[in-house]
Amino acid sequence: MTPTLKQVITADRISSISVSSTMKVMADADKLRREGVDVVDFSAGEPDFPTPDNIKQAAIRAIEGNFTKYTPAGGTAELKQAVIERHKIEFGTDYKASECIITVGGKHVLFNYTQALVNPGDEVIIPVPYWVTYKDIVNYAGGKCVFVETDEKEGFLLTAAMVERAITPRTRVIIINSPSNPSGAVLADAEFEKLYHIAAKLGIFLLTDECYSHFLYSGSPYSVASIPGSKSTVLVAGTVSKTYAMTGWRIGYGLAPEPIIGAINKLQSHSTSNPTSIAQKAAVEALRGPQDSVPQMLAEYRKRRDFVVPRLRQIPGVTCSMPAGAFYAYPNARAAFERCGMKTPLEFADRLLKEASVAVVPGEAFGTDDHVRISYATSMKELERGLDRIHKFVEKLG
Ligand SMILES: Cc1ncc(COP(=O)(O)O)c(C=O)c1O
Secondary structure, X not given: XXXXXXXXXOOHHHHOOOOOHHHHHHHHHHHHHHOOOOOEEOOOOOOOOOOOHHHXXXXXXXXXXXXXXXXXXXXXXXXXXXXXXXXXXXXXXOOOHHHEEEEOOHHHHXXXXXXXXXXXXXXXXXXXXXXXXXXXXXXXXXXXXXXXXXXXXXXXXOOHHHHHOOOOOOEEEEEEEOOOOOOOOOOOHHHHHHHHHHHHHHOOEEEEEOOOOOOEXXXXXXOHHHOOOHXXXXXXEEEOOOOOOOHHHXXXXXXXXXXXXXXXXXXXXXXXXXXXXXXXXXXXXXXHOOOOHHHHHHHHHHHHHHHHHHHHHOOOOOEOOOOOEOOEEOOEXXXXXXXXXXXXXXXXXXXXXXXXXXXXXXXXXXXXXXXEEEEOOOOHHHHHHHHHHHHHHHHHHO
């Protein structure tokens, strides 16, 4: 029987979100590549390095040892302990197993936090530019995004005062991602601390996405959870994806008050069940094993950043602030695409892909109208090739 229109219309909450723009660009680039086009892909936010060998070996041992069954929905006790230990070593925190959950990647814990905490109409403060997923997961929970604009001239720096001005009686959560995807901006430790005190006084949750906390070009990694007594209002979202070049393994984690972890555990018990058992063993090795791959990758990202940003600034009409962390450049390309007769980053990114075979993510995905995001988590050779192509494309049309 042919389904009627009524049968195929999806639930309202699905219309409140769209497909992740970064995923879409990656899929478009992949399609072209499969058609034989030589695409330079700057869209993927993932390390080009292989997962370190000791981590791979741990997974192989897990398979051979038949560690291939269900685990508790919220992750193994062993991995929770490894997460807690590493966070303690790096930030001096002191979490209990009941305050920790293992999830299917960092995105999953962020999704689960918003599902567990945000009621319809609750406000969630999100600094701009933001990582694409925050807006959609808040919308999906029925919450209202309250955006806080940052100034590109100030390197997209956020201050506690900027966030404070956006707080209302309906504010439930503040999301901070430092270093930021896409801008690479880092919230100064002192501002983070100020923000924590403002939020804690009002009983607002401070959700800290620590995805890129190890990729910092000066100073040392910081966690707001290291503030004594902060455990009751700070929600840590972490992942092994970028730190250990493990994007495909899908292991993330949350550190948060017990009732929130309990709520997420309930949700996972009816949705994903446990993250993959084998990947959990690999993540234990990542967190407890040698850590030298992390500074090695960081040194490589620094070299690339120091090449990419000056190179972007040579392209007519492009300006770019220097990222302080993560592995993205977020150039302002408005003057460049306007001189080529284009009106939006979306149009620019689309034509770059079709006509110059370079994939970048348009700024609209991150809440700004002038930029594109370039991931430099790719080889120097690819960076040189791709940036040459963008330069020629702008020169040819401009
Ligand atoms: C800011 C930020 N948070 C979280 C994630 C989620 O990482 P994953 O789900 O791959 O662990 C990403 C991935 O790109 C990210 O950029």
